[in-house]
Amino acid sequence: MVLDPVPRDFRVVIDESVRDYGDREAYIVKTKRETANEPAEYDHVTFKRFKEETRILGTALLDLFPAGSHIAVMGENRFEWCLSYLSVITSGDVVVPVDKELNKEEICHVLSESGACCIIVSDKIYAKALKDALPELPNVKLCVLMDKGDEPEEQIGEAKLTRFDSLMKKGRELLEAGDTKYDEIVIDPEAMSVLIFTSGTTGVSKGVMLSQKNILTDMTSVMQCLEHTCEDSMLSILPIHHTYECTTTFLVSYRMGVRVAFCDGLRYIAKNIAEYRPTMMMLVPLILENLYKKIVDKAKASKFKWFMFRFLLGLSGFLKHFGINAGKTFFKSAHEAIGGRIKLLVAGAAAMKPEVGKNLDRMGFKIRQGYGLTETSPILCVNRDSGNEFESVGPAMPGIQIRIADPDEEGRGEIQAKGDNVMLGYYNNPEATRAAFTEDGWFRTGDQGRMDEQGRVYITGRIKNIIVTSTGKNIFPEELEDKLMDIRFIKECMVWGDNSDGDQEDTKVCVTVFPDYEAVKSAAEEAGESAADEKELQDIAARYIWGEIKRVNKDLPAYKRICGLELRDTEFEKTSTNKIRRFKVSHDKNAIRK
Numbered sequence: 001m002v003l004d005p006v007p008r009d010f011r012v013v014i015d016e017s018v019r020d021y022g023d024r025e026a027y028i029v030k031t032k033r034e035t036a037n038e039p040a041e042y043d044h045v046t047f048k049r050f051k052e053e054t055r056i057l058g059t060a061l062l063d064l065f066p067a068g069s070h071i072a073v074m075g076e077n078r079f080e081w082c083l084s085y086l087s088v089i090t091s092g093d094v095v096v097p098v099d100k101e102l103n104k105e106e107i108c109h110v111l112s113e114s115g116a117c118c119i120i121v122s123d124k125i126y127a128k129a130l131k132d133a134l135p136e137l138p139n140v141k142l143c144v145l146m147d148k149g150d151e152p153e154e155q156i157g158e159a160k161l162t163r164f165d166s167l168m169k170k171g172r173e174l175l176e177a178g179d180t181k182y183d184e185i186v187i188d189p190e191a192m193s194v195l196i197f198t199s200g201t202t203g204v205s206k207g208v209m210l211s212q213k214n215i216l217t218d219m220t221s222v223m224q225c226l227e228h229t230c231e232d233s234m235l236s237i238l239p240i241h242h243t244y245e246c247t248t249t250f251l252v253s254y255r256m257g258v259r260v261a262f263c264d265g266l267r268y269i270a271k272n273i274a275e276y277r278p279t280m281m282m283l284v285p286l287i288l289e290n291l292y293k294k295i296v297d298k299a300k301a302s303k304f305k306w307f308m309f310r311f312l313l314g315l316s317g318f319l320k321h322f323g324i325n326a327g328k329t330f331f332k333s334a335h336e337a338i339g340g341r342i343k344l345l346v347a348g349a350a351a352m353k354p355e356v357g358k359n360l361d362r363m364g365f366k367i368r369q370g371y372g373l374t375e376t377s378p379i380l381c382v383n384r385d386s387g388n389e390f391e392s393v394g395p396a397m398p399g400i401q402i403r404i405a406d407p408d409e410e411g412r413g414e415i416q417a418k419g420d421n422v423m424l425g426y427y428n429n430p431e432a433t434r435a436a437f438t439e440d441g442w443f444r445t446g447d448q449g450r451m452d453e454q455g456r457v458y459i460t461g462r463i464k465n466i467i468v469t470s471t472g473k474n475i476f477p478e479e480l481e482d483k484l485m486d487i488r489f490i491k492e493c494m495v496w497g498d499n500s501d502g503d504q505e506d507t508k509v510c511v512t513v514f515p516d517y518e519a520v521k522s523a524a525e526e527a528g529e530s531a532a533d534e535k536e537l538q539d540i541a542a543r544y545i546w547g548e549i550k551r552v553n554k555d556l557p558a559y560k561r562i563c564g565l566e567l568r569d570t571e572f573e574k575t576s577t578n579k580i581r582r583f584k585v586s587h588d589k590n591a592i593r594k
Contacts, residue, residue: 003217003221003224003399004220004223004224004398005220006213006220006420007220007255008187009090009187009189009212009216010086010089010090010187010212010216011090011187014050014051014054014086014254015051017047017051017255017257018047018048018051020257021047021230021257022046022048023047025045025046025259026045026046026047026049026254026257026260027044027082027259027260027261027262028043028044028045028259028260028261028276029042029043029044029045029078029079029262030042030262030264031043033264043079045079047254047257050083050254053083053087053168054083054086054087054090055171055175055183056175057083057087057167057168058087058088058171058182058185059175059179059181059182060168060170060171060174061087061091061118061167062091062181062182063170063171063174063179064118065093065142067092067093068092068093069093069117069118070093070094070096070115070116070117071084071088071093071094071095071096071116071117071118071119071120072095072110072114072116072119073085073088073095073097073098073119073121074097074098074099074100074119074120074121074122074125074130075100075120075121075122075124075146076122076125076240076262076265077236077237077238077240077245077262077263078122078146078262079262080122081146082240082250082254082260085246085250086254089187089193089194089212090185090187091182091185092186092187094192094193094194094195096110096111096114096116096194096195096196096197097240097241097242097246098111098119098197099197099239099575100122100125100239100241101239102129103129104129106205107130107133108136108137109205110197111133111137111140112137112139113197113207113427114195114197114207115139116139116140117140117141117142118140118141118142118143119142119143120144120146120164121143121145121146122147123145123147123149124147126143126145130143131156134156134159135156137158137159138157140157140158141158141160142159142160143156143159143160143161143162144162144164144167145161145162145163145164146164147163147164148164149163151163151166189212189216190213191211192210192424192427193210193211194209194211194215195209195210195427196208196210196241196243196374198374198375206426206427206429206432207426207427207429208374208375208426209423209425209427210243210377210423210424211424213420214377214421214424215247215251215377217377217421218372218376218377218378218379218397219247219251219252219255220398221379221397221400221421222247222379222382222397223255223256224397225382225384225397225398226344226346226368226382227343227344228252228256228258228280229256229257229258231279232256232259232278232279232280233258233259233260233261233277233278233279233280234249234253234258234278234279234280234281234282235260235261235263235273235276235281236250236260236261236263237263237269237281237282237283237287238282238283238284238349242349243374243377243378244282244372245282247379248282248346248348248379261278269287270337270338274339277339277340278339278341278342279342279344280343281342281344281345282346283345283346283348284347284348284350285347285349285350285351285352285356285369286350288345288347288357288360289356291338291360292356292359292360296309312330312331313359313362313363316331316364317358317362320361320362325364326364327361327362327363327364327365329364330363330364331363331364334363335364335365342365344366344368345360346368346370346382347367347368347369348369348371348372351482352369352390353482353485354390354391368382368384368388368394369392370382370393370394371393371457373445375423375436375443376400376419376422376445377422377423379397379421380396380397380400381393381394381397381400381402381456381457382394387454387456391458392452392456392458393456393457393458393459394457395454395455395457396417396455399420399421400417400418401417402417402451402455402457403415403416403442404449404450405442405444407450410450411451412450412460413448413449413450414444414445414446414447414449415445415449415457415459416438416442416443416444416445417442417443417445418441418442422443423443446462446463446464447461447462447463448460448462448463448476459478460476460478460479461476461477461478462478465478467495467496467507468497468507475495475497475559475560477494477496478495480509480556480560480562481494481495481511483552484511484513484549484552484562487548487552488519488523489515489516489519489541489545490513490514490516490545491515491571492513492571492572492580493511493512494511494512494572494580494582494585495510495511495562496510496511496512496582496585497509497510498510498564508564509560509562509563510563510564510565511549511562511566512566512567512585513545513565513566513567513568514567514568514569514570514571514572515541515567517537517541520537520540520541520544521537524537524540524544538567542565545565545567546565549562549565572585
């Protein structure tokens, strides 16, 4: 498939969206939450109004800072975030999307490294971490608070505080006075326009430089693979600073005339789905797996329900072979539970259990899985309607090349990519940039995978995570983690290699587990056991988990077998897309049971 024409820049995208969808609703914004006595209130923002407001905010920013300035945006998924992002990049400035979950030290690193002179932030995130960080950020001259409120007069460090409404008021006054700075800006589509710092699962984050051409190329590819229309609506759930959510939910939706609503938070997902009734959602696999688990748990309420669930699941799968999609009829209540209008669910940012995707598909949900990285704007591959394999992330999108470098005897090698969606490089880090590309210009993803004859890509692991034994065997932690996560007593786990016994001993494969103590308690009660305290409960958990691990080991070759177990009391620290920060996990060798 040949890539469709790519718009020159985001000003063209905004103009074309206004031309095609001007008075249609671009965003539905909740201005007042529902109470016991009063209904919720909403603001309906049209494409035409959004364009005018980007011009207003862009004019205000250009009056304060010259074109080319670095301006950070930090906050929850909300209208002001989207408006700020597009206002900054259509002003010729560089936007720096910042993860709202960062702590003070991480915020200082990102804002210092990026050279941001201004940050637009929600009041909640400002109070949580940014306020304490500002005195240590002499480069930040202005802090704009998104929420409505009294004009802040406080000066913190070098930063003056102001309000979003105040900045918009200033922009309107400048336009009324004949200011044309914004209108006269000419965008360079190949220059850095977005500077986003990676989530750092394996070490210190790096600043990824993306151009408007990079992002627009990826958007155009996505649009050819997924069926958006202006009749669709999206619910923005995943962290919007992340390129996956930003590109696919925010930017693609705007270009396609799709209405976007914003989730009030992860615990409100079900409520917001019922409230906005979206037709499409971009999700991480964990959300889909939790959805499936709830459906299964409900079916297990009685033996008859469980029998009928499995029978209808099998029958639906059988009928699919003849082009009959009976899932929506057989599992109508499951569809109604998520709004009743969902026509597409896309999973990305992590691996999805194949059986979950397969069974949701049998239930009548259209599930697609994709793969990409921040450095590739981000999507590289996505499953299509035809030839969909749930073990695979699909073939490369139009305009993108994928190859498997130096494949082993099983066809596994590093996944490498080439295309106009690939980043310009790492900010102020030429050494890391050189290391990220091959001599012939292919981007090294750092992911291990294989490709079938149809060009579909299968991810097998992260190269940096591979455990290499002294005999040269490669062990992929993710492969073992997938097997272990089927153990009902495990909530989270991370497989790692232990070399602490020195050069004389081969690497031992170990696993650190955060147990599902509710499942452990339930199983213990069924077995007539009880725990007097947390220590006894942990001992029972270790015994049950180790018993299950031994069963898993029976089906593994000797060098892959797990011979060490360590329990932890808390969940693993994760990135905003729910990936474990492996480099931050320490191991207590005394806790390992062999």
